[in-house]
Amino acid sequence: MRRTRLFLPTLKETPAEAQIVSHRLMLRAGLVRQSAAGIYTWLPTGLRVLQKIAQIVREEQDRAGAQEVLMPTIQSAELWRSSGRYEDYGKEMLRITDRHDRDLLYGPTAEEVITDIVANEISSYRDLPKNLYNIQWKFRDEVRPRFGVMRGREFLMKDNYSFDLDKAGAVHSYNKMFLAYLRTYARMGLKAVPMKADTGPIGGDLSHEFIILAETGESAVFCDKSLLELDTPGDDIDYDANLQQEVDRWTRHYAATDEMHDPAKCDVAEDTLITARGIEVGHIFYFGTKYSAPLGALVQGADGRQIALEMGSYGIGVSRLVGAIIEASHDDDGIIWPESVAPWLVGLINLKVGDANCDATCEKIYAGLRAAGVEALYDDRDERAGGKFADMDLVGIPWQLTVGPRGLKGDKIEVKQRAGGEKSEIALDALVDWIAARAGA
Amino acid sequence: MRRTRLFLPTLKETPAEAQIVSHRLMLRAGLVRQSAAGIYTWLPTGLRVLQKIAQIVREEQDRAGAQEVLMPTIQSAELWRSSGRYEDYGKEMLRITDRHDRDLLYGPTAEEVITDIVANEISSYRDLPKNLYNIQWKFRDEVRPRFGVMRGREFLMKDNYSFDLDKAGAVHSYNKMFLAYLRTYARMGLKAVPMKADTGPIGGDLSHEFIILAETGESAVFCDKSLLELDTPGDDIDYDANLQQEVDRWTRHYAATDEMHDPAKCDVAEDTLITARGIEVGHIFYFGTKYSAPLGALVQGADGRQIALEMGSYGIGVSRLVGAIIEASHDDDGIIWPESVAPWLVGLINLKVGDANCDATCEKIYAGLRAAGVEALYDDRDERAGGKFADMDLVGIPWQLTVGPRGLKGDKIEVKQRAGGEKSEIALDALVDWIAARAGA
Numbered sequence: 001m002r003r004t005r006l007f008l009p010t011l012k013e014t015p016a017e018a019q020i021v022s023h024r025l026m027l028r029a030g031l032v033r034q035s036a037a038g039i040y041t042w043l044p045t046g047l048r049v050l051q052k053i054a055q056i057v058r059e060e061q062d063r064a065g066a067q068e069v070l071m072p073t074i075q076s077a078e079l080w081r082s083s084g085r086y087e088d089y090g091k092e093m094l095r096i097t098d099r100h101d102r103d104l105l106y107g108p109t110a111e112e113v114i115t116d117i118v119a120n121e122i123s124s125y126r127d128l129p130k131n132l133y134n135i136q137w138k139f140r141d142e143v144r145p146r147f148g149v150m151r152g153r154e155f156l157m158k159d160n161y162s163f164d165l166d167k168a169g170a171v172h173s174y175n176k177m178f179l180a181y182l183r184t185y186a187r188m189g190l191k192a193v194p195m196k197a198d199t200g201p202i203g204g205d206l207s208h209e210f211i212i213l214a215e216t217g218e219s220a221v222f223c224d225k226s227l228l229e230l231d232t233p234g235d236d237i238d239y240d241a242n243l244q245q246e247v248d249r250w251t252r253h254y255a256a257t258d259e260m261h262d263p264a265k266c267d268v269a270e271d272t273l274i275t276a277r278g279i280e281v282g283h284i285f286y287f288g289t290k291y292s293a294p295l296g297a298l299v300q301g302a303d304g305r306q307i308a309l310e311m312g313s314y315g316i317g318v319s320r321l322v323g324a325i326i327e328a329s330h331d332d333d334g335i336i337w338p339e340s341v342a343p344w345l346v347g348l349i350n351l352k353v354g355d356a357n358c359d360a361t362c363e364k365i366y367a368g369l370r371a372a373g374v375e376a377l378y379d380d381r382d383e384r385a386g387g388k389f390a391d392m393d394l395v396g397i398p399w400q401l402t403v404g405p406r407g408l409k410g411d412k413i414e415v416k417q418r419a420g421g422e423k424s425e426i427a428l429d430a431l432v433d434w435i436a437a438r439a440g441a
Numbered sequence: 442m443r444r445t446r447l448f449l450p451t452l453k454e455t456p457a458e459a460q461i462v463s464h465r466l467m468l469r470a471g472l473v474r475q476s477a478a479g480i481y482t483w484l485p486t487g488l489r490v491l492q493k494i495a496q497i498v499r500e501e502q503d504r505a506g507a508q509e510v511l512m513p514t515i516q517s518a519e520l521w522r523s524s525g526r527y528e529d530y531g532k533e534m535l536r537i538t539d540r541h542d543r544d545l546l547y548g549p550t551a552e553e554v555i556t557d558i559v560a561n562e563i564s565s566y567r568d569l570p571k572n573l574y575n576i577q578w579k580f581r582d583e584v585r586p587r588f589g590v591m592r593g594r595e596f597l598m599k600d601n602y603s604f605d606l607d608k609a610g611a612v613h614s615y616n617k618m619f620l621a622y623l624r625t626y627a628r629m630g631l632k633a634v635p636m637k638a639d640t641g642p643i644g645g646d647l648s649h650e651f652i653i654l655a656e657t658g659e660s661a662v663f664c665d666k667s668l669l670e671l672d673t674p675g676d677d678i679d680y681d682a683n684l685q686q687e688v689d690r691w692t693r694h695y696a697a698t699d700e701m702h703d704p705a706k707c708d709v710a711e712d713t714l715i716t717a718r719g720i721e722v723g724h725i726f727y728f729g730t731k732y733s734a735p736l737g738a739l740v741q742g743a744d745g746r747q748i749a750l751e752m753g754s755y756g757i758g759v760s761r762l763v764g765a766i767i768e769a770s771h772d773d774d775g776i777i778w779p780e781s782v783a784p785w786l787v788g789l790i791n792l793k794v795g796d797a798n799c800d801a802t803c804e805k806i807y808a809g810l811r812a813a814g815v816e817a818l819y820d821d822r823d824e825r826a827g828g829k830f831a832d833m834d835l836v837g838i839p840w841q842l843t844v845g846p847r848g849l850k851g852d853k854i855e856v857k858q859r860a861g862g863e864k865s866e867i868a869l870d871a872l873v874d875w876i877a878a879r880a881g882a
Binding site: 005006007009033035036037039040041042043044047050065067068069070071072073074075076078091092094096098099102104106113114116117120121122130132137139141143153154 | 446447448450474476477478480481482483484485488491506508509510511512513514515516517532533535537539540543545547554555557558561562563571573578580582584594595
């Protein structure tokens with residue numbers, strides 16, 4: 001993408017309304033703009049990041065055997081009355097009345113909608129297990145939306161729902177998601193720690209939150225240092241195998257949010273106990289028949305009896321992750337995107353627009369990168385170098401190439417890596433291959 | 442995908458509530474399920490089609506120089522009061538009050554939201570032109586939702602908005618979209634005819650609807666037969682060139698919807714005038730400063746004067762297209778998907794599950810197709826052949842491979858093409874290459 005064409009309004013000043021660094025940087029780097037309290041428009045650069053995060057979530061859900069569906073944002077109040085949650089949910093539910101005076105709501109989650117579908121469509125134990133996910137906008141009418149996309153009102157969530165015949169099957173489904181989540185976060189450059197959690201309004205008796213550690217985290221967390229050193233399950237993970245041992249490898253270490261932390265029960269030696277701030281980036285639940293029974297999601301078992309399905313639900317805050325990654329990865333100059341979610345892998349800076357050699361060299365590199373399938377942002381604006389360097393750092397482009405008259409005399413291009421700031425000089429002829437081999441590798 | 446794992450609830454009976462063929466087939470083929478009046482959940486097979494359609498729309502928008510953003514579904518009423526449309530819009534607007542008694546609405550379109558962003562972020566003529574699109578859910582509270590996704594309440598729309606310094610620029614932006622739309626529909630196997638249209642509540646003085654002809658179309662249309670024979674612009678289209686001549690090639694022929702048809706002005710000879718039914722699949726508008734002036738989207742021109750931006754807006758009904766394609770392409774047995782939007786390109790039918798040779802051969806073909814990057818649905822259910830054939834036709838899989846003990850004796854696989862029904866016998870060894878060369882070619 002050429003910068004002169006791109007809609008990327010960066011800001012030099014720090015917006016007064018932003019209290020935390022990710023919010024500040026998302027506004028300054030032109031990722032989002034607020035449209036109403038807690039409601040954002042994603043500009044091209046921010047949307048690219050959001051889509052990459054969503055795609056990683058999607059690939060790991062697919063790998064773990066979940067199937068993608070798409071539920072509507074607007075739900076019928078009737079379904080929520082069946083489960084008893086319509087009155088319980090309180091003021092965070094955005095309640096709507098349509099032109100025929102029917103009660104609707106903007107889904108804050110979708111247990112009822114999906115359970116209703118399964119109740120209607122699945123009638124035999126032979127159709128199980130099923131795990132259905134969707135990546136869809138949700139709305140929670142927060143009393144005080146803040147922190148940008150970290151606690152917005154309209155937010156993008158991956159939520160899924162597993163349906164099994166019995167508890168053993170449901171726990172296996174839960175374990176799949178437990179491990180799929182670890183893989184998902186790792187692919188985004190995050191170390192997420194699973195912590196036993198309270199089940200809250202979803203209900204149930206088994207639940208974990210996935211927390212990333214960041215100085216600006218919303219709550220205190222406590223965990224055994226060993227958890228940060230565990231290897232994430234690899235690409236060769238077999239989700240059909242028994243996963244309990246692998247899950248236990250994670251859950252046997254102490255880890256608790258503020259809410260669940262009990263110093264009396266914490267058996268971690270003081271020098272290995274991490275006390276830090278954390279950001280929740282996912283939450284998984286096993287809750288048995290809490291929704292299937294009232295909504296009639298029953299199947300006929302092998303012996304002919306009607307059995308209420310055993311369910312779990314699983315959420316990842318996709319839009320929140322954009323903020324969370326920035327909280328975990330930035331410096332004074334701006335965002336430092338992990339390559340897997342960067343809006344562009346490579347930034348190309350033309351130091352002297354109008355100089356025939358600089359222009360031609362940049363065009364050649366830009367075409368070469370595109371031919372090699374490397375996503376590049378080409379800053380072809382006729383502006384001073386300082387502003388261009390600052391923008392590339394602010395926006396957080398992982399690899400930055402600088403083309404200027406001085407370097408070109410020796411046929412060299414300067415390459416800077418955003419993370420760490422290391423600079424190299426690479427011969428022009430070898431540049432595209434060199435970058436293609438590294439960027440996104 | 443293995444059919445035994447896939448959530449694909451097909452129906453043998455025709456659902457009573459469905460009045461038109463696309464609605465019937467979308468329910469029968471397990472693409473969607475209604476969740477509330479005019480509100481649908483997309484099941485895995487339907488979602489795959491929806492995503493492919495959205496991706497074609499995206500690619501053609503990008504090719505024409507538009508940039509993707511994502512606006513929220515929930516909008517502030519305040520913005521709509523600025524443009525004067527809040528009161529005008531009537532009962533189709535879903536109006537919402539939040540917990541703080543602020544007026545919100547579910548966006549039926551987004552002229553106000555995007556104009557507000559541009560008003561805040563673009564201040565110089567040098568930042569123009571800009572064309573911003575998004576693919577997002579919209580809501581229109583239809584008094585009588587019907588015809589499935591063809592006239593639903595919550596629907597997926599690609600809407601975009603162009604911003605230019607002057608009318609000549611705006612007409613060029615309009616022309617880009619005019620031609621991009623023709624390309625978009627052609628890639629989905631549709632012949633869309635542009636027809637001069639009334640501008641309706643969007644306003645403005647230049648507008649075209651894109652209509653596909655189908656017996657079950659919602660309205661009568663009249664057009665010169667020549668329009669159906671014009672070549673769609675090719676991949677080599679240069680959107681930076683002057684496009685007027687290419688657009689004129691289309692607009693010089695008579696074409697009008699019922700609303701705009703005037704027999705007195707129709708100069709087409711009777712034997713070349715087509716009178717048919719049509720389905721609207723897109724609508725484009727040029728409306729000048731109707732929104733930019735009240736919302737303050739002004740830039741400083743080269744001479745320092747403040748100039749209100751010249752705007753256009755452009756819509757494609759992405760979810761509606763799923764229905765429209767089915768209306769245009771089906772037979773008594775079910776859907777006939779064009780390859781570009783088919784949920785899977787290839788269906789693999791194992792006629793004798795449990796037979797060692799059939800099972801092994803199917804697994805080998807299935808693995809071979811995946812390795813070749815061909816999307817396949819493998820029907821591995823232990824059910825009678827008739828039901829499996831019927832399901833593949835109902836779901837509309839373009840290429841169907843049948844593996845049975847009889848064929849395997851001669852190392853032959855039967856291949857059926859859904860469109861036309863032509864059958865061939867292909868040698869097992871050559872099968873994957875043969876299909877890979879044809880399917881999706």
